[in-house]
Amino acid sequence: xxxxxxxxxxxxxxxxxxxxxxxxxxxxxxxxxxxxxxxxxxxxxxxxxxxxxxxxxxxxxxxxxxxxxxxxxxxxxxxxxxxxxxxxxxxxxxxxxxxxxxxxxxxxxxxxxxxxxxxxxxxxxxxxxxxxxxxxxxxxxxxxxxxxxxxxxxxxxxxxxxxxxxxxxxxxxxxxxxxxxxxxxxxxxxxxxxxxxxxxxxxxxxxxxxxxxxxxxxxxxxxxxxxxxxxxxxxxxxxxxxxxxxxxxxxxxxxxxxxxxxxxxxxxxxxxxxxxxxxxxxxxxxxxxxxxxxxxxxxxxxxxxxxxxxxxxxxxxxxxxxxxxxxxxxxxxxxxxxxxxxxxxxxxxxxxxxxxxxxxxxxxxxxxxxxxxxxxxxxxxxxxxxxxxxxxxxxxxxxxxxxxxxxxxxxxxxxxxxxxxxxxxxxxxxxxxxxxxxxxxxxxxxxxxxxxxxxxxxxxxxxxxxxxxxxxxxxxxxxxxxxxxxxxxxxxxxxxxxxxxxxxxxxxxxxxxxxxxxxxxxxxxxxx
Numbered sequence: 001x002x003x004x005x006x007x008x009x010x011x012x013x014x015x016x017x018x019x020x021x022x023x024x025x026x027x028x029x030x031x032x033x034x035x036x037x038x039x040x041x042x043x044x045x046x047x048x049x050x051x052x053x054x055x056x057x058x059x060x061x062x063x064x065x066x067x068x069x070x071x072x073x074x075x076x077x078x079x080x081x082x083x084x085x086x087x088x089x090x091x092x093x094x095x096x097x098x099x100x101x102x103x104x105x106x107x108x109x110x111x112x113x114x115x116x117x118x119x120x121x122x123x124x125x126x127x128x129x130x131x132x133x134x135x136x137x138x139x140x141x142x143x144x145x146x147x148x149x150x151x152x153x154x155x156x157x158x159x160x161x162x163x164x165x166x167x168x169x170x171x172x173x174x175x176x177x178x179x180x181x182x183x184x185x186x187x188x189x190x191x192x193x194x195x196x197x198x199x200x201x202x203x204x205x206x207x208x209x210x211x212x213x214x215x216x217x218x219x220x221x222x223x224x225x226x227x228x229x230x231x232x233x234x235x236x237x238x239x240x241x242x243x244x245x246x247x248x249x250x251x252x253x254x255x256x257x258x259x260x261x262x263x264x265x266x267x268x269x270x271x272x273x274x275x276x277x278x279x280x281x282x283x284x285x286x287x288x289x290x291x292x293x294x295x296x297x298x299x300x301x302x303x304x305x306x307x308x309x310x311x312x313x314x315x316x317x318x319x320x321x322x323x324x325x326x327x328x329x330x331x332x333x334x335x336x337x338x339x340x341x342x343x344x345x346x347x348x349x350x351x352x353x354x355x356x357x358x359x360x361x362x363x364x365x366x367x368x369x370x371x372x373x374x375x376x377x378x379x380x381x382x383x384x385x386x387x388x389x390x391x392x393x394x395x396x397x398x399x400x401x402x403x404x405x406x407x408x409x410x411x412x413x414x415x416x417x418x419x420x421x422x423x424x425x426x427x428x429x430x431x432x433x434x435x436x437x438x439x440x441x442x443x444x445x446x447x448x449x450x451x452x453x454x455x456x457x458x459x460x461x462x463x464x465x466x467x468x469x470x471x472x473x474x475x476x477x478x479x480x481x482x483x484x485x486x487x488x489x490x491x492x493x494x495x496x497x498x499x500x501x502x503x504x505x506x507x508x509x510x511x512x513x514x515x516x517x518x519x520x521x522x523x524x525x526x527x528x
Contacts, residue, residue, distance in 0.1 A: 025174030026343070027336020030185075030329045033401065035321070035408045037311040043419030044308055054302075054426030055485070057419060061307030063317065065497045067489040068206050071300035075293075076209050079278060083205045086283025090201060093194035100187035107183040111176035113168040118353075124157045160362050163353015163369075170347065175340035178333045185330035192326055195319035195496035203490035205281055207483050212274035214479035216296045218472055219267040222260060225468045229257040232461045256465070299478050302485060308419070308492060311412060317493035318411050324404040331393070331400040338393040341386050345377040411491065418488030425481035432474040439467040 044057035064070060068080050084090065171177055233253040240250055275293050276286040315321045350372035356362045379386055446463040449455045489495075 026339045030332040035315040043416045054423050055306045057306050057308045063307045063309050063492040063494045065494050067494045070303045073300045079205050082282040093197045097190045100190040104183040107179040111171045115166045117164050119162045122159050161355040165351040167349045173340040173343040178336035182330045182333035185326050189323050189326035192319045192323035199495045202495040206486045208274050208277045210482045213297045213299050215267045215270035217475050221472050222264050226260050228461050228464050229260050235458050321407050324407040328400040328404050331397040335393040335397050338390040347375045414491035418491050421484040429477045432477050436470045436474050439470045443467050
C-alpha cells in the first residue's frame with residue numbers, strides 16, 4: 001500500500017510540474033505612463049521688470065528638499081522637525097502603510113499550500129433497528145440471534161480521529177500573482193500618500209508660522225499707531241478747549257482712533273490661533289507653544305533664487321503624481337485578476353489521518369485513512385457577473401489613467417500659478433516700498449518744519465500715521481509674497497525625499513504612540 005501512495009504522489013508531482021510549466025498570466029502588463037509635460041515652465045522664463053525683486057527661478061537646478069531652511073529661521077526649522085516627528089496625521093499615514101504591506105502578505109499566502117490539523121472525539125448512534133422497522137423488515141428481528149446482532153450494532157459508538165488536510169490552488173492563469181501585484185502597488189500608493197501628507201504638513205507649518213510672525217509685527221505697528229492717534233486726539237481736544245480748533249476735528253480724530261483699535265483684536269486673534277495650530281501640528285496640546293512663540297519676530301527675508309528644475313522631473317518629485325501612478329498600476333493589475341476569474345480554478349487537495357473506535361488502537365497503522373486528488377472548478381453560468389467584473393476593472397483602470405493625467409496637469413498649473421503669483425507679489429511689494437519711503441520722507445520734512453516752528457505737532461503725527469499705515473500694507477504684502485513662495489515650494493514637491501526612509505520602513509503599529517493602537521504586527525516585506 002505504501003508503494004501505491006508513493007506512486008500516486010509521484011504522478012501528482014509530475015502533473016503539478018506540467019501544469020505550472022503551462023501557467024499563463026492573463027491581463028495587461030503595467031508600464032509607467034508618459035507624463036503630459038512641457039519643455040519648460042513658461043512663468044520661469046517670462047520677461048521680468050527691471051525693478052522686480054522676486055527670487056529668480058533656476059530651471060537648471062534641482063529644487064531644495066528641505067526648502068524651509070532657505071529662510072534661515074532656526075525657530076521654523078525646529079517646528080518643521082517637531083511636526084515631522086509628532087504629527088498625528090503623519091503617524092496615521094504610517095499605520096496605513098503597515099496595513100497595506102500586510103495585504104501583500106495576505107495576497108501572497110493565496111498562492112501557497114494550506115495545511116491544517118484536526119482532532120475529534122464523537123459518539124454516534126446509528127438507529128439501525130428503527131430503520132429496519134420502518135421498512136417492515138420484521139423477519140430480520142424475529143430470531144434471537146438477529147435481534148442481538150442488531151442491538152449490538154445500534155449501540156452508541158465512540159469514534160476518535162486525528163489527521164491533516166492540505167490544499168493548494170495552482171496559479172495557472174496568474175490570478176494570485178496579479179493579486180500580489182495589485183497589493184504591492186497599493187502599498188506603494190500608501191507610501192506616496194504618506195509622503196504627500198508630509199509635504200502638505202511642512203507647507204502648512206511654514207504658512208502658519210509666517211502668519212504668526214506677520215501678525216506679531218502688525219500688532220506692534222498697530223500699537224504704535226494707536227499711541228500716535230491718542231496724541232492727535234488729545235491735541236485736538238486741547239485746541240478746541242483753547243478756541244483754536246472745533247468739534248469736527250475732535251470727532252475725526254476719535255473715529256481714526258476707534259478704527260485703529262478695531263484692527264488690533266484681529267491681529268491678536270491671528271497670533272493666538274496660529275500658536276494653537278502650530279502646537280497641534282507638532283502633536284502638542286493647543287497651549288503647548290505659547291511660551292516658546294510669545295516673543296515678537298519678523299518675517300524672514302526671501303532667497304534671491306529658487307531652483308525649480310524642469311517640468312519633466314516634476315512627476316518624480318511630486319508624491320501625489322507618484323501616488324496616482326501607483327494607483328494606476330493597482331487598477332491595471334486588478335484587470336488581470338478579473339480576467340483570470342474567467343478561467344478554471346485547479347486545486348490539489350488531500351487528507352491523511354487515523355480513525356478508530358478505541359484510543360488504544362488509534363495509532364495503529366491499520367487505522368490510517370487518506371484521500372488525494374485534483375479539483376477543477378470551471379465557471380459555466382453566473383449571470384454575467386464575471387464578465388461584468390472585467391468591464392468594471394477596465395473602466396476603473398481607465399479612470400485611474402485619466403486621474404493620473406489630471407494630477408500631472410494640476411501639478412504643472414500649481415507651479416505656473418506659484419511663479420506668476422510670486423512675480424506679481426514682488427511688483428506690489430516694490431510699489432508699497434516706494435510708498436513707505438515717500439511717507440518717511442514726508443515725515444522727516446514735517447519734523448523739520450515742526451522744529452522750525454512752521455507747522456504744529458499734529459502735522460507730524462499725521463505724517464507718522466500715514467507712514468505707519470503704509471508700513472502695515474507693505475508687511476501684509478510681504479506676508480502674501482512669503483506665503484506664495486511656500487506654496488511654490490510645495491508645488492515643486494520638496495520635503496519628503498530626505499525623510500523617505502521613514503515611509504519605506506514604517507514602525508510597527510504598537511510603536512506609533514498612545515493613539516489607542518495595540519499589537520505588534522509584522523511590517524512585512526517591501527512591495528518592490
